[in-house]
Amino acid sequence: MRRITFQEALNEALMQEMERDSNVFVYGLDVTDHKRIFGSTKGLVERFGSERCFITPLSEDAMTGMGLGAAVNGLRPVHIHQRVDFLVLAMNQLLNMVSNYRYLSGGKVKVPMVIRAVVGRGWGQSAQHSKSLHSIFAHIPGLKVVLPTTPRDAKGLLISSIRDDNPVIFIEHRWLYFTSGEVPREPKPTPLEQGNILNTGEDITVVATSWMNVEALKAAEVLEKHGVSVEVVDPRTIAPLNDDLIIRSVKKTGHCIVADNDWVHCGFSGEIAARVAEKCFNELKSPVKRIGFAHAPCPTTRPLENKFYPNAIDIIRAVEEKLKLEPIDLSNEEFYSWENRFRGPF
Amino acid sequence: MRRITFQEALNEALMQEMERDSNVFVYGLDVTDHKRIFGSTKGLVERFGSERCFITPLSEDAMTGMGLGAAVNGLRPVHIHQRVDFLVLAMNQLLNMVSNYRYLSGGKVKVPMVIRAVVGRGWGQSAQHSKSLHSIFAHIPGLKVVLPTTPRDAKGLLISSIRDDNPVIFIEHRWLYFTSGEVPREPKPTPLEQGNILNTGEDITVVATSWMNVEALKAAEVLEKHGVSVEVVDPRTIAPLNDDLIIRSVKKTGHCIVADNDWVHCGFSGEIAARVAEKCFNELKSPVKRIGFAHAPCPTTRPLENKFYPNAIDIIRAVEEKLKLEPIDLSNEEFYSWENRFRGPF
Amino acid sequence: MKNSFFGVTKMDRTRLNIELYKKEYLIRKSEETIRKYYMDDEMKTPVHLSVGEEAIVSGVIQAMGKRDQVFGTYRNHGIYLAKTGETDKFFAELYGKKDGMGKGKAGSMHMFLPEENFMGSSAIVATVIPVAVGAAFANKYKKNKNLVFVFFGDGALEEGVFWESLNFACLKKLPIVFICEDNGLAIHAHIKDRQAFKSITDIVSKFGCNVFKSESTDAEVIYNLTVEAVKKQRRVNKPSFLHLKYYRYLEHVGVNQDFQYGYRSEEEFKKWFKVDPLKIQRRKLLKLGLIEKEIKELEKAIDEQVEKSVEFAKKSPFPGEEELLSDVYA
Amino acid sequence: MKNSFFGVTKMDRTRLNIELYKKEYLIRKSEETIRKYYMDDEMKTPVHLSVGEEAIVSGVIQAMGKRDQVFGTYRNHGIYLAKTGETDKFFAELYGKKDGMGKGKAGSMHMFLPEENFMGSSAIVATVIPVAVGAAFANKYKKNKNLVFVFFGDGALEEGVFWESLNFACLKKLPIVFICEDNGLAIHAHIKDRQAFKSITDIVSKFGCNVFKSESTDAEVIYNLTVEAVKKQRRVNKPSFLHLKYYRYLEHVGVNQDFQYGYRSEEEFKKWFKVDPLKIQRRKLLKLGLIEKEIKELEKAIDEQVEKSVEFAKKSPFPGEEELLSDVYA
Numbered sequence A, B: 001m002r003r004i005t006f007q008e009a010l011n012e013a014l015m016q017e018m019e020r021d022s023n024v025f026v027y028g029l030d031v032t033d034h035k036r037i038f039g040s041t042k043g044l045v046e047r048f049g050s051e052r053c054f055i056t057p058l059s060e061d062a063m064t065g066m067g068l069g070a071a072v073n074g075l076r077p078v079h080i081h082q083r084v085d086f087l088v089l090a091m092n093q094l095l096n097m098v099s100n101y102r103y104l105s106g107g108k109v110k111v112p113m114v115i116r117a118v119v120g121r122g123w124g125q126s127a128q129h130s131k132s133l134h135s136i137f138a139h140i141p142g143l144k145v146v147l148p149t150t151p152r153d154a155k156g157l158l159i160s161s162i163r164d165d166n167p168v169i170f171i172e173h174r175w176l177y178f179t180s181g182e183v184p185r186e187p188k189p190t191p192l193e194q195g196n197i198l199n200t201g202e203d204i205t206v207v208a209t210s211w212m213n214v215e216a217l218k219a220a221e222v223l224e225k226h227g228v229s230v231e232v233v234d235p236r237t238i239a240p241l242n243d244d245l246i247i248r249s250v251k252k253t254g255h256c257i258v259a260d261n262d263w264v265h266c267g268f269s270g271e272i273a274a275r276v277a278e279k280c281f282n283e284l285k286s287p288v289k290r291i292g293f294a295h296a297p298c299p300t301t302r303p304l305e306n307k308f309y310p311n312a313i314d315i316i317r318a319v320e321e322k323l324k325l326e327p328i329d330l331s332n333e334e335f336y337s338w339e340n341r342f343r344g345p346f
Numbered sequence C, D: 001m002k003n004s005f006f007g008v009t010k011m012d013r014t015r016l017n018i019e020l021y022k023k024e025y026l027i028r029k030s031e032e033t034i035r036k037y038y039m040d041d042e043m044k045t046p047v048h049l050s051v052g053e054e055a056i057v058s059g060v061i062q063a064m065g066k067r068d069q070v071f072g073t074y075r076n077h078g079i080y081l082a083k084t085g086e087t088d089k090f091f092a093e094l095y096g097k098k099d100g101m102g103k104g105k106a107g108s109m110h111m112f113l114p115e116e117n118f119m120g121s122s123a124i125v126a127t128v129i130p131v132a133v134g135a136a137f138a139n140k141y142k143k144n145k146n147l148v149f150v151f152f153g154d155g156a157l158e159e160g161v162f163w164e165s166l167n168f169a170c171l172k173k174l175p176i177v178f179i180c181e182d183n184g185l186a187i188h189a190h191i192k193d194r195q196a197f198k199s200i201t202d203i204v205s206k207f208g209c210n211v212f213k214s215e216s217t218d219a220e221v222i223y224n225l226t227v228e229a230v231k232k233q234r235r236v237n238k239p240s241f242l243h244l245k246y247y248r249y250l251e252h253v254g255v256n257q258d259f260q261y262g263y264r265s266e267e268e269f270k271k272w273f274k275v276d277p278l279k280i281q282r283r284k285l286l287k288l289g290l291i292e293k294e295i296k297e298l299e300k301a302i303d304e305q306v307e308k309s310v311e312f313a314k315k316s317p318f319p320g321e322e323e324l325l326s327d328v329y330a
C-alpha cells in the first residue's frame, strides 16, 4: 500500500471529508497561511473557498462557542489549534457548554465538532507551549478524546471524528507529523473507542499514548534483540475508554508499564494503572509502573528539556526493572530525535 | 474547646489573617453582599474597608491574572468563587501563568495567592454548577490544591494557604459549611501536605475527599455496629500529595476504597488507586475500589441527582463486597442530607 | 379605514397588541404560579424569574420570524414562554419530570426547545453568546436567511467572551441580534461598581453594529424597535445590538422580593411598577377598543392553560434511572 | 543658553537622544547578533525579534521612572534590553545557560528581571495584561506611586481578557499604561481580517482611558508622547492607552526575512525602512551636534558589550539537573 506521512494523512482526511459533506468546515488561527498547520490544511482554502476554510481573530473562547453553535445548527466544524495550550482559553466552553449541551437538551441536539490540537516537544518551547491536556478533557463526560499515533490512524480516526455526532478533541503530536506509513487512499474510518496493538509481545505490556508509542516501539525493538518480547498497546481513544485490549494484554503478560505523554499526577497514566491493578488483580506479577513528564513546568534549555521528557531508554530501564534483567548496554543503539526539525511555529 | 461551624471557621481565618498581615486582601463576586459567600466573608469589608475587601466585574480570567500580578508585587490575594465551575473561565491564567510564573523567573518571584472555590451538591444545580475540578488543578505542577473537611481544618488550612508562598486552590464543599466542630480560637495553621486520619480502623481503609469524608464517617459508624472497623483517611492536600498516611493505612488493613467527590475517569481517585496498588502491592488483599460521580453531566431532577452522587450507602456496600459480608439491613439507619438547606445562591 | 401607526392598520395594531399582551400575561402568570407553588419544594431547581422584563421578551420575540432562532441565559422563562407558548413541558421540567423539555435533566436554568427554535440557554454568564454567534454563522453558511436572537444581562458585558463574540459577529457580518437586558444588577452588584464605561451602545457601534436602545416597558415600543432593527439589519447587512433597560422585581434567584437587604430600594421598584409592562399593555388594549370582558377571557384561557400544565407536570413521572447515563453521547 | 523644545534645554535634549539611540542600538545590535549566531543551533529557543520596534520600546521605556514596572509578551527582547541595559544574563538565557536570568528555564519567550522591574513576559497572547493590572493594583494598594507599563501586540485586542483587564483598570483608576504595539499582523494574519473596529483608541477612550497614538519611528516623539501621557495620567488619575504603529522587519518567529511567502510585500518594508528608527535617531544626533566619531564610539562600546556577553553566555555552564525540579514551588 502507498506510504504517506502523518501530516499528509491528516490533510487527506480533511480534503476527503470536506468533499463528501459540505457541512464540514475548517477554521482556526493560521489555517490558511503559507505554513498551513504543519502542512495539514494544505489546499483546503483553494479547493473549498474561504467560507469553508478560514482564519479567525485571536479569540479561542468565542471561537469554540462558535463551533458549538454551528454544530448545533447542523454543520460539522473542525477547529484547529497550533498548540493545545491555547485550548485552556476555551475551557469554559469545553467544560461548561460543549460537553453537556446534548445532555441538557434531553438528547435533542447533536454536537458534531472536532477540535484538533497539536502537542509535543518542539525546540525550547518552554512552559506555555508544551502541555498535553488529554487527561483533563478525558475527565469530562460528554467529550471524546482521541490521540492518533500512526499515519493510518491519523487519517482514519480523523475521518471517524468528523463523522461522529459528538465533540471530539483530537490531539496530534508534532513529531508524529514526519512519520510515514501505509495509509489507504480511500476514506476509510478507523473506529473510535478501540485500542490498537502496535507490537505483539508476551513478556510485558506497555500502554502508551501518542508519541510515546514511538518510544515504546523503539524500546520493544531494542529489547527484542535481548530476548524480551514487549506488547505495545495504543488506546487511541482515551475517552470514552475501551480498555479491553489493555486488560487482555496485561492478563497475558502479567506486567504493565504506562508511558503517557503527559505529567503523571492525576493523569491518564493513573487511570490505566488503576484499571489494570483492579481488573488484572490476580494476574499482575509486579505493580504497574507509570512513566511521564517530570513534575515541573517544561523548562526551555535543552539539558533540562531532555530530562523533562521520557523516552525509549526510560521504558527499557523500566522493563529491565520489572523483569529483573541486567541493564542492557545501549551504547550502540541509536535513539533518534526529531527535535531539530522544529524551530517554530508553535 | 469551643465549637464553631466550618463557615465561621473560614470567616475567622480570614479575619485573623487580614488582621495579622495588611498585604492580605479578599476579593471576588459577591464577597461584600448580604449573603457574604455563605457567611464566610462576614464583617470583612466593615473591618478592613473596601480596599481590602471588594467585589469585581464579572471577569474571572482577568481577575485571576490580577491576583497573580498583585501577588508578584508582594500582596497576598484571596480570590473567592461561589462555584468552582466559574474557575474554568480562568484556566488560562491558572495553567499558563499562575502555575509556572515562579519557575520561569528562575525562582525569583513568589506567588502567594489563594483561590477559594465552592463545590458540592446543592439543590438542582445541574451541569454547570456541580463540577469538582480538583484533579484538574492537581495535575498541573506549581499549583497546590487543598480540600478541607473539618471546621478545624477549614480554619487551619486556610491560614496555612494564605501564609504559603505558592498559589493554592482551596476547595470547599457547601454542605460542609453547616458542620461544626472544635476549632482553636487562636490562628493555628494546619500544615499543608499532611493527611489526617478521621477515624482509626483495622479492617479497611477509605480514602475520601471533602464531603465524602462525612459520608465515609457515617459508613464507618454504621459498619462499626456490625463489627467492621473502617479507617478513614482524608488527604486534605492533594497536590503536592503526601501519601504516607494512606499507604501506611492500607498496608495495615489490606483493603482500600477511594471515595472521591468527583468523576472517576482520569480523576484523583485513579491517582490514589494507582499509588496504593503500586506501593501496597504485596499487602493489598483486594483491588482498590473507586467511588465517585456517575459518568454524566449532573442532571437537575432529584431522582437522577440522587443517583449521580455517591453516598455512605455506596461506601457500605463496597466495604461489604470487599470483605465478603452479608448486606447489612440499613432500613433503621438514618442517612442525613442537607440538600434542603440549599436553594441558592450558587 | 386606516388608522396608521408605523403604517399599520388599527386592526393590525390591535391584533399585535393582543399578541403582546398574551405573551406578557403568559409569562407573568407562569412566574406567579411558580411563586405560588415553589414553597411546596417540589420544583427543586433554582429559578431566576422574568417578572419585570415581560415587555422586552414579548416585544423582541413577537418581532422574530417563525424560523428565527433564540438563545438565552438562566433567566430564560420569559423567552421560553414567549417563543413557544407552551407550558406543559415547561412546568414538567420545573418539576423535574420526564415530560419536561429536557426530561428533567435541564431544570430551570437550561431550558430550550430546538423544535421551536429556542436553541439553548446557559447558567454561566455570557457563555451562550458565542454559541449564538455560531448558530448565526451556520445560518449564513447555509444561506437560509434565518436570524439569531441572543439575550443576555448587563453582567455579560464584563466577560471577555462577549467582546470576542461581538468582534467576530461584526467582522463576519453575521445575521445576529444581540439583546442586552440591562437591569443594572448582577445578583446584588450595581452596574456602576462593575463597568467603567457609560454607554455600551456607543462602544458597540464602533464595532460596526447597528445599535438601538430603549427604557420602555411598553412591549409595542420594543416590538417596533426590533422590527426597525431587523429591517435595517437586512438592509445594511450588519448585526444589531439592542440595549434595553428594565427593573428586576424579585430577588436574583428565588421567588421573593428582597428589598429588606438594603442593596436596592423599594422606592425604585415603585417607580418602575407604575409603568409595569402588563399594566401598560392592558390599558392599551382597553384604549384600542377591547372591552374588559374580552381581556378577562383571554387571561382566563391562559390561567387555565397554566393550571392544567401544573397538574400535568405534577402527574408526570420522574425520568427512569437509565436517563442518568443516556444522552451523554449521541 | 536655552534652546527650548518642550521646555527642555538643548543639552538635555542631546543627552536624551543619546540615551534613546543607545537603547535602540543595543536592541538592534543584540538582535543582529542573534541573527548571526542563531544558525549555529546553540540558542535553542524560539525568538520573536524586536527589529523595527526599537523606537517604541526605547521611547516608552526612557520615559519610565526607575521604579516603574514593565510587562511584555514573547516579543520582549527590546523591552528587556531597554529596561535593563544588560546583556550577560540576556544572552546566557538565550543559550539556555545557568547564568541566564531564568537559569535557562525561561528562554527567549519568558524573559524578565524583577530586580530591574521587568516583571514578566508571556507567550500566550494577552495573558500578561491582567497580571500587569494586578501589579498596578498592588502599587496603588501600597500607595507607592509606581506606574506599570504593559506592552502587547494588536492581536491581544481580540482576546477577551484584554477587555476585562481594561474595564477593571479603568474602573479602579489604576496606575497603568497600556501600550499596544501595532504591526498590523498576528503571525501572518492581517488586522483587517481579525478586527471589526477601525480605531481602538476611540473605543478605549470610552472606558475612561486617556488615549494617545502615533505612527512615528522617532524614539523622541514616542518619548515625549509617553511623558505627556504620564503627566496627564498623574493629573487626572486615569489609566493611559498608547496605540503605536510600527513595522515588523522579520518573520514572526525566527531570524529571517519572509517576503517571499507573499502575505506582505517588500515594498511596504522599504517604505518603513526609509524611516528606520535607528537611521532617524543617528541622523538626529548628528544634527544635534554630535560628530560621527562620537557616535561610532558609543556604538563600539555597545558592540563590545554584546560580543563579550555572547562569549560569556557560551562559556556559562548549563544548569544542573537538579534545576529541573527546583523553583516549582517556593
Ligand SMILES: Cc1ncc(C[n+]2csc(CCOP(=O)(O)OP(=O)(O)O)c2C)c(N)n1
Pocket: B029, B058, B060, B082, B086, B089, C075, C123, C124, C125, C152, C153, C154, C155, C156, C183, C185, C186, C187, C252
Ligand atoms: C461566569 C460566571 N460568573 C459568575 C456567575 C454567578 N452569577 C450568576 S448570575 C450572575 C449575575 C449576572 O448578571 P446579569 O448578566 O446582569 O444577568 P441578570 O441576572 O441581571 O439577568 C452571576 C454573577 C456565573 N453564573 N457565571
Ligand SMILES: Cc1ncc(C[n+]2csc(CCOP(=O)(O)OP(=O)(O)O)c2C)c(N)n1
Pocket: A029, A058, A060, A082, A086, A089, D075, D123, D124, D125, D152, D153, D154, D155, D156, D183, D185, D186, D187, D252
Ligand atoms: C492565546 C494564544 N493564541 C494563539 C497564539 C499563537 N500566537 C503566537 S504569537 C501570535 C500573534 C500575536 O500577534 P500580536 O499580538 O499582534 O503580536 P506580534 O507578534 O505582532 O508582536 C499568535 C496568534 C498564542 N501564543 N496565544
Ligand SMILES: [Mg+2]
Pocket: C153, C154, C155, C181, C182, C183, C184, C185, C186, C187
Ligand atoms: Mg443584570
Ligand SMILES: [Mg+2]
Pocket: D153, D154, D155, D181, D182, D183, D184, D185, D186, D187
Ligand atoms: Mg501584531
